[in-house]
Amino acid sequence: MAGTHVLFVEDDDVIREATQLALERVGFVVTAMPDGLSGLEAFRARTPQIALLDVMVPGLDGVSLCRRIRDESTVPVIMLSARADSIDVVLGLEAGADDYVTKPFDSAVLVARIRAVLRRFGHAGGLAGDERGGQDEPGSSGGVLTFGDLVVDTDGMEVRRGGEPVALTPTEMRLLLEFSAAPGTVLTRDKLLERVWDYGWGGDTRVVDVHVQRLRTKIGQDRIDTVRGFGYKLKA
Structure with a gap:
């Protein structure tokens, strides 16, 4: 899965930079954006193999961004949420997300979840x-x-x-x-x-x-x- 292109949308600068480095360290190619609108533009400019979307981002929130992506593509989506509340989880999944991860998360756990999603998408047939x-x-x-x-x-x-x-x-x-x-x-x-x-x-x-x-x-x-x-x- 080295070289897999990941779109990562996160408004917290520290989390965005640290997570991008962690993903790149294991071989992913990461496009990181600070808000939903720039994330949508990046998605359309170069369709990724997977998208990581924080629920609470400015401009276009993660759930709305997920819906927009799902209207255009079946690219797998993992939602990131700072809360484990049912409303966040269910809204993201109902919008078309395939999985979710609760923040704060260990980078190794996130990588494992990404790889699990990519495996099942790569072997759907x-x-x-x-x-x-x-x-x-x-x-x-x-x-x-x-x-x-x-x-x-x-x-x-x-x-x-x-x-x-x-x-x-x-x-x-x-x-x-x-x-x-x-x-x-x-x-x-x-x-x-x-x-x-x-x-x-x-x-x-x-x-x-x-x-x-x-x-x-x-x-x-x-x-x-x-x-x-x-x-x-x-x-x-």
Whole structure:
């Protein structure tokens, strides 16, 4: 992942400079901006491989910037927040962020989270081809899985609902692949964190909950059931 271009938007000069140095030290190429508007300009001038956005930046706040980026791209986004409040976390995730990190953070932890996101984005197609391709699933034909009017092409990484294409982010696609690989089977939040978010450690299950809700809005609210106290399952 050396040479990976990171857009970093942070208004605190000390945090911005220290974090930029820490990321560059391990091989990332960093474009650091002090506010949301300059961050948006930098994003459009040279699309990064990943964006780190502080929630509270001037001009255009991090959540609004995330929405603007998500309108134009599926580039992975990690939100940075000085608080662990639910409102900050949920707003960022609902805006399209793939993960979040609470400040103050250890640079090694941030690097690990960045690498985890990049790994799953770089292998979004590999999940279907390598781990799932050899299994015969109900309603499947080759790499195509069918659930009513929902069609998941695991080879072409495309989803259609009622014949119309459904635009999913890579994280949403990986989440749907996990569900569609085992329809009717309950998947716990911890298991989804491990498989989709590549967490080798405990993570915030709110990340899963918000992404499931975002996925429901795209493939149908009644397509994924909540199993209280356990997790979620795709209706067979």
